[in-house]
Amino acid sequence: MSEKEQDESTAARVSDPAEVARMAREALRSAARGLAAYHFDACVRCGLCGESCHIYKTDPVPENLPGAKAAKVASFFRRYHTALGRIAPFLVGARALTPAALDELVEAAYGRCTACGRCGLNCSVGTDVGAIMRAGRNVLAAAGKVPPNLQAVVDNQLETGNQMAIPPEELRDTAAWISDDLRLEMGDDDAKVHVDEPGKRVVYLVNPREVKFFPLSLMAAAGVFHAAGERWTMSSRFYDVTNYGLYSGDDPAAAAITKQAVEEAERLGADEIVLSECGHGFRSFRWEGPNWLGEKYAVPMRSVLELLLEYVREGRIRVDPAKNPARVTLHDPCNLVRWGGIVEPQREILRRVTSDFVEMVPNREQNFCCGGGGGMLSMSEYGDRRVASGEVKAEQIRATGAKIVAAPCHNCADQLLDLNKKYRLGVEIKAVVELVYEALVL
Amino acid sequence: MLVIERIVAAASLAWAAALLLAQLLTAWGGGRKDYSVRAGSPGRAVLFNLTAAMAPAHKEAARLHPGKFAVGVALHVGVAVAVVEALVAMVKPEAAPLWPAAAGTLAALSVAAGLYLLVRRAVSRTLRAMSCPDDYVAAAVTSGFILAAALYGFGVLATSPFLIFTAVTFFYLPLGKLRHALFCPVSRVDLGRRLGYRGTYPTLRGTKS
Helix, strand or coil, rough: CCHHHHHHHHHCCCCCCEEEEEEEHHHHHHHHHCCCCCCCCCCCCCCCHHCHHHHHHHHCHHCHHHHCCCCCHHHHHHHCCHHHHHHCCCCCCCCCHHHHHHHHHHHHHHCCCCCCHHHHCCCCCCCCHHHHHHHHHHHHHHCCCCHHHHHHHHHHHHHCCCCCCCHHHHHHHHHHHHHHHHHHHHHHCCCCCCEEECCCEEEECCHHHHHHCCCCHHHHHHHHHHCCCCCCCCCCCCECCCCCCHHHHHHHHHHHHHHHHHHHHHHHHHHHHECCHHHHHHHHHHHHHHHHHHCCCCCCCCEEEHHHHHHHHCCCCCECCCCCCCCECCCCCCCCCCCCCCCCHHHHHHHCCCCCCEEECHHHHCCCCCCCCCHHHHHHHHHHHHHHHHHHHHHHHHHHHHEECCCCCCCHHHHEEEHHHHCCCCCCECCHHHHHHHEEEE | CCCCHHHHHHHHHHHHHHHHHHHHHHHHHHCCCCCCCCCHHHHHHHHHHHHHCCCCCCCCHHHHHHHHHHHHHHHHHHHHHHHHHHHHHHCCCHHHHCCCCCCCHHHHHHHHHHHHHHHHHHCCCHHHCCCCCCHHHHHHHHHHHHHHHHHHHHCCCCHCCCCHHHHHHHCCCCCCCCHHHHHHHHHHHHHHHHHHHHHCCCCCCCCCC
């Protein structure tokens, strides 16, 4: 992260209220020209969006209505960017960016919305509520109002290169013992997790959760890559596929996090960056990252799901669906599917590697958020609401009768593990790549 | 004949058009270049988001609230007819046709739809909590405009007061929530384009599948 970017992302953490308000207004001005630009003026506050929101469905109070949450953000826009908002703010519900108003927005923007965007697709008018809520987070980030636990994750990413502050040595150690296990399992001495090897075709970015707590998915990916004869590596310095700047609303930080991983892939001389199963990470790197940086990437990028499908279709790996006989359903992470456009690859893969795949209802771009999105898992202060709002997803899962939930997102997987316990679903949560690995015919 | 009223109404229309255009240009801000690599078809997605995506099969808000969806349709049909009638009254009032008696039911439905939305907003605790005075003013202005158009269409209201009503409506149009008349389609184009660019839209499946 450059000195200038560091300044931009942290300068807002100041105590002068006037300076905070100035920075918030500047962020609002910028957001008013960003993705939310056309949407601030679109909502008619009809109130028909409630059933599209998992948080409102499980706790139908007015504050949880998507339109009401968006109205809080739009009230600031109207105050500074509309004629009546300046002349007669009371008439159009316009509010000034005062410290009290910003504090009130924290609850709505971070605590009552995962910015999953489902309400926007089903809005009477077509308002992108998710974009409006992220504009609200932009304003709060500029004002230094990001909830501390969420900010800590962003800081970790900026300071250490990954959200869990895992030192490079630990990554190398983990890679070494995963490699030992992999060699034993595959019966092949060449199987391994490649680290810091320049000139490989693929640089693979993973969720640090895979390194720290759930190495099975990293091991599965390494096994599938090996079976496919892939030339790949990870970096021990910048391997983190996540980007909590998306959640916090801190665009300069999000840009810096993007930049460090992309530049590392360039340094390693990779032909392509492959992103592990991570919803917001995919959205951040694939779609938002180039715009945060204001330039195209030098190295192309895609989801591991697209690569896995290519392996299967081209016969680079052989799979036997009979090896996964239990009923499997698929969770659609909002940022991967609705906002990422990765809709069908995971389905085709699962149809090929499992023998009893069933869809949840609704699914694809109309999926319900699991409740863990938007950085909710990092913000313990909203933990009860997070798990309560996940009831919608839990009932979707239960209705399928599945024994395994494929969750192509580690963030969602963590939430689904909590839902599994709370709602006694009796399911296993697995990454798609784990099911592919288990179906491999070696 | 009715020169002043017609000029006032036309000026009000010009004001609305100019302000809405200014708001649109401000929001556009010279455009935003997308540096990511396109995966889908934005054009097809925009078309989808302006058509099929608004139908109950795709739009949950419409499917789960068929009554309110119908009320909304009735209101907006009434507004569209009233705008056409206002334009005729402005340009050539003597050419404004009298409505057939059969249109009375439709006009009554449309006015009732506007009034229903106004009352619903006042009565519903949820809607009240998220509403500001503009929401009530906009509903009242719209309902009044449709009512005036209907009365004018049936020959009950003279051209002059109808044109004044028209002027008031167009004057208020770009100031409050009524500007969604422009930003609704613009939002649908914008969201559709983005979802199409990323390959999410269009989709043939409805929300139930």
